[in-house]
Amino acid sequence: MRHIVAILLQNEAGALSRVANLFSTRGYNIESLAVAPTDEPTVSRLTLVTTGNDAVIAQIISQLRKLIDVVQVDDLTRGEHFERELLLLKLRVTASQLEPLSALVTESAGRVLSGSLQNFVVELTSSEALVTRFLAQASQHGEVLEVVRSGALGIKHGAATVAQIPAA
Numbered sequence: 618m619r620h621i622v623a624i625l626l627q628n629e630a631g632a633l634s635r636v637a638n639l640f641s642t643r644g645y646n647i648e649s650l651a652v653a654p655t656d657e658p659t660v661s662r663l664t665l666v667t668t669g670n671d672a673v674i675a676q677i678i679s680q681l682r683k684l685i686d687v688v689q690v691d692d693l694t695r696g697e698h699f700e701r702e703l704l705l706l707k708l709r710v711t712a713s714q715l716e717p718l719s720a721l722v723t724e725s726a727g728r729v730l731s732g733s734l735q736n737f738v739v740e741l742t743s744s745e746a747l748v749t750r751f752l753a754q755a756s757q758h759g760e761v762l763e764v765v766r767s768g769a770l771g772i773k774h775g776a777a778t779v780a781q782i783p784a785a
Contacts, residue, residue, distance in 0.1 A: 619648075620674050621700060621771040623779045624663040624681060625688040628654055632686035636663060639680055645669070649702075649768025660688060662779075666745075666769045689779055697774035703767035704741045704748045708759035710734050718758035725751050736762065745769055 626632045633652055640647050648666040655662050667677065674692055681690045693700075710718055712734065722729055727741035737759060741751055752764065773779065 618670065618674075619666060619668050619694070621693040621698070621769050622665050622667065622674075622678070622681075623691045623693050623771060624665070625655070625660050625690075625779055626663060626684075627686045627688060628659050628661045629686060632661070633663065635684055635686060636665075636681065639684065640667070640677075643677075643680070645673075645677060649766075651768050651770055664768070664770050691773075691779045693771040693773060693779075696777075698771050699774060700744055700769050700771045701742050702745050702748045702769050704739075704743075704752065705730075705763075705765040706739045706741070706752065706755060706761070707763040708737045708739070708755065708761055710737045710759035714758045718755060721751070721754055721758065727751070 624636065626636065637647065637650075645667055648668065650663065650665045652661055652663040654660070667674075669677065678690050678692060681687050708718070715734065715737075718737065719729065721727075722739050722741075725741055725743070725747070727739050729737070730740050731738040739755065741748060743751070748766065755761075
């Protein structure tokens with residue numbers, strides 16, 4: 618099963634590599650990884666997507682909590698959450714492909730960043746599943762030149778935050 622794991626960690630050199638090393642040494646795969654500072658300059662938020670059954674995810678979370686740089690860990694997929702991924706897509710299109718592609722972008726709530734036929738660039742923010750579907754559909758309307766995906770970002774639904782999760 619696919620899991621989105623939110624990690625608050627100290628914003629220090631080597632912290633990210635220690636998290637990534639934990640995954641690689643145990644043979645776990647990271648499908649996507651996004652990290653940036655939070656409103657607290659000493660803390661960064663790392664959001665990663667991995668797969669595994671509940672026992673594997675529980676083991677990963679337990680091992681993450683043992684890392685000295687980790688402040689907090691939460692499996693967002695255990696509760697209600699919002700998930701978004703950013704897609705930047707560059708295509709080469711013909712004049713006849715332009716109208717159906719533009720209609721697809723509008724229908725998908727995307728945005729055209731460059732309307733040039735030689736480098737038609739689209740931005741789309743949606744769920745991972747809808748980004749994947751849009752990519753497949755858009756590739757039918759032009760030659761895909763470049764695909765950039767952010768990977769999943771997630772936030773808990775409601776008033777609870779990852780920072781409020783009691784440390785284990």
